[in-house]
Amino acid sequence: MKLVQWVFLLVSLGAGAAGVYLYYAYPFLALPSPWGLLPLYYLLPGAYLVGLLVGGLFALALWLRGLWERRGLLRELRRLRGEVEALRRERVEEIPRIPDRDEA
Template identity: 75%
Template sequence: MKLLGWVFLLVSLGAVGAGAYLYYAYPFLEVPSPFGPLPLYALLPGAYSLGLLMGGLWALALWLGGVGERRRLVREIRRLQGEVNALKRERIEEIPRIPDRDEA
């Protein structure tokens, strides 16, 4: 987990650093879009942030799915345990006694 944190930090700093480099070295570069020209120095950190947001939403959706699946499995286990306990109450098996042996 520590390694993952460091990799995340370095990639984030790299994206911000690349945006800063483009801002200071080539502030005039623009990308045409239907909303007007977009500066290239803002696109790289913006795309990185959008990817980070989408990854976070995906992880949240996976976590919520896992929580729901866990709840469903816990309910199923409790139902099965109730069935087993009911069967145990129905069939009380007596321990056979051998008349010539002492009780232990």
């Protein structure tokens, strides 16, 4: 997990550094849009942040789905334990005692 955190930090710093580099080296680069010209030094870190946001939403959805599945599995486990307990009460088997052995 620490490796993933370090990679995330380095990629984030790289995206920010690329935006700063574009700001100082090529401030005139811009892409046309319906809202006017958008400078490239805003678009690169902005695209990275949008990707980060979408990835976070997918991670949140995956986590919530896991919670939902866990809840269903625990409900099924409780149901099966209840069935096993009912079968045990219904069919009591007597364990024969050997008189010369200690109880375990």
